[in-house]
Amino acid sequence: MDPAFILVPFLGGLAAMSIRLPPLVGFLAAGFVLNAMGYELTSELDTIAGLGVTLLLFTIGLKLNVRTLLRREVWGSATVHMAVSTGLFVAMLAGLKLVGLSMLNSADWSTFVLLAFALSFSSTVFAVKILEDRSESRSLYGRLAIGVLIMQDIFAVVFLTASTGELPSPWAIGLVLLIPAAPLLRRLLARIGHGEMQILFGVVLALVLGYALFEQVGIKGDLGALIIGMLLAPHPAANRLSKSLFTMKELFLVGFFVSIGLTALPTLETVGMALLLVVILPVKSVLFMAIFNGFRLRHRTSFLAALSLSNFSEFGLIVAALAAGLGWLDDDWLVVLSLAVALSFVAAALLNARSSRLLGRAEARLPHQDPSRLHPQDRPIDVGDAQAIVLGMGRVGRGAYDQLAAGHGLRVLGVETDEAKVEQLRADGYHVVEGDATDADFWDRIVIADHVRHVLLAMPYHAGNLFALDQLHGRSFSGRVAAVVTHLEEVEPLRQLGAHAVFHLYDEAGTALADSAVAIDRPPER
Numbered sequence: 104m105d106p107a108f109i110l111v112p113f114l115g116g117l118a119a120m121s122i123r124l125p126p127l128v129g130f131l132a133a134g135f136v137l138n139a140m141g142y143e144l145t146s147e148l149d150t151i152a153g154l155g156v157t158l159l160l161f162t163i164g165l166k167l168n169v170r171t172l173l174r175r176e177v178w179g180s181a182t183v184h185m186a187v188s189t190g191l192f193v194a195m196l197a198g199l200k201l202v203g204l205s206m207l208n209s210a211d212w213s214t215f216v217l218l219a220f221a222l223s224f225s226s227t228v229f230a231v232k233i234l235e236d237r238s239e240s241r242s243l244y245g246r247l248a249i250g251v252l253i254m255q256d257i258f259a260v261v262f263l264t265a266s267t268g269e270l271p272s273p274w275a276i277g278l279v280l281l282i283p284a285a286p287l288l289r290r291l292l293a294r295i296g297h298g299e300m301q302i303l304f305g306v307v308l309a310l311v312l313g314y315a316l317f318e319q320v321g322i323k324g325d326l327g328a329l330i331i332g333m334l335l336a337p338h339p340a341a342n343r344l345s346k347s348l349f350t351m352k353e354l355f356l357v358g359f360f361v362s363i364g365l366t367a368l369p370t371l372e373t374v375g376m377a378l379l380l381v382v383i384l385p386v387k388s389v390l391f392m393a394i395f396n397g398f399r400l401r402h403r404t405s406f407l408a409a410l411s412l413s414n415f416s417e418f419g420l421i422v423a424a425l426a427a428g429l430g431w432l433d434d435d436w437l438v439v440l441s442l443a444v445a446l447s448f449v450a451a452a453l454l455n456a457r458s459s460r461l462l463g464r465a466e467a468r469l470p471h472q473d474p475s476r477l478h479p480q481d482r483p484i485d486v487g488d489a490q491a492i493v494l495g496m497g498r499v500g501r502g503a504y505d506q507l508a509a510g511h512g513l514r515v516l517g518v519e520t521d522e523a524k525v526e527q528l529r530a531d532g533y534h535v536v537e538g539d540a541t542d543a544d545f546w547d548r549i550v551i552a553d554h555v556r557h558v559l560l561a562m563p564y565h566a567g568n569l570f571a572l573d574q575l576h577g578r579s580f581s582g583r584v585a586a587v588v589t590h591l592e593e594v595e596p597l598r599q600l601g602a603h604a605v606f607h608l609y610d611e612a613g614t615a616l617a618d619s620a621v622a623i624d625r626p627p628e629r
Contacts, residue, residue: 115130
């Protein structure tokens, strides 16, 4: 591979960071610069880009609860938006033809429908990248956006299959055997542990059992990688696997963003048409927000989810490429859509980088919402009469909950992110609510009353505990805060931020073990 394919994206990312823009804006710009320098999309770069997208969808699956897709606000929003936005875009394109736009002179209604359908998609790669950069992929609005994106991907796969007239192989029915095989894969994931074998196992699952197997039976391989990830998602080790693959996925995705800029050499006419499409992009965003509000979601949730979906999609390019290959679209529209996708990424990156400021301005103009009428998952979190709150109900959190309740007689509330775990804990008699304390949205919803005197930070990740402690101080919490850490270097930052007690998990376990050993040898008192 030519060194320019490595150097120019690096310089582009560096330039973007220097002016406080996401690096992906620089990667997109690097693609256009390379294109202007005479470089073309190579098979090596195309392979790297494809690997990035496949690994991204696999890691999305690792974090996705399949029940998310079955919620009305997810499948309903995706379906209504695709139908309505396609209709609106058809009307707008027809209007542009009436005013004499040259590129649309020969276009008919079938062309309008194909273009509008391609423009109705939002980019899975871009949106998930934005959510992960903000560590908000598990927030309510993040899960909503990802769920809508996956529904759109399913719509695209149905269209691709129907338009080519090529049905999946009869062997595709055998893929249902992956469901009973999932527990075996989860046990194997747990036994492999950490390190290079864990990473290699993830690559095998994504690229072989996911992509290659599904392609062999006539189903899009990227969808296969997503499904394999979803089958593994219930296992606790799935999150660790996702983190292990993070760096590899991020590196390969650079190739994807560069490849967008290399797809076509623009002309003045195609640039003008692409800019017009980007100008009408806000229609898509407003429609998303209106639909989300229709499902009784808070303005904040609707606004941030809509903002993350305010772009055009690489899937739209795939749809357009297939239509062009079948003679349904002129090739010039591939250039237009490629430019529109790239420019929408730049515009969306700029807007999402300023999401908090834009949200503040929008909320001041939006009507008041009655909390009692909001979606159950988006209502304010009532802590009830709890005297202590445990953030993170893993093994450490449950142990702390039991000791506070049984040992000290306190009324305790547990907070856990995993919906399935919340249901199990409630069945076991724990007072638990679903929430992610590493998400600013959680702290906007929870009301910590004066009778709460203790908060225990028992989440597995140090950054999450630091964030929660910072949020507590920002809300002038006057009670006592205790935290648990797994590394000694994590103790001091929590103490400096104001934690009253910080416990090193392995030190405490070692101390208890030594005390127990000495107690065994000690003669009984008389």
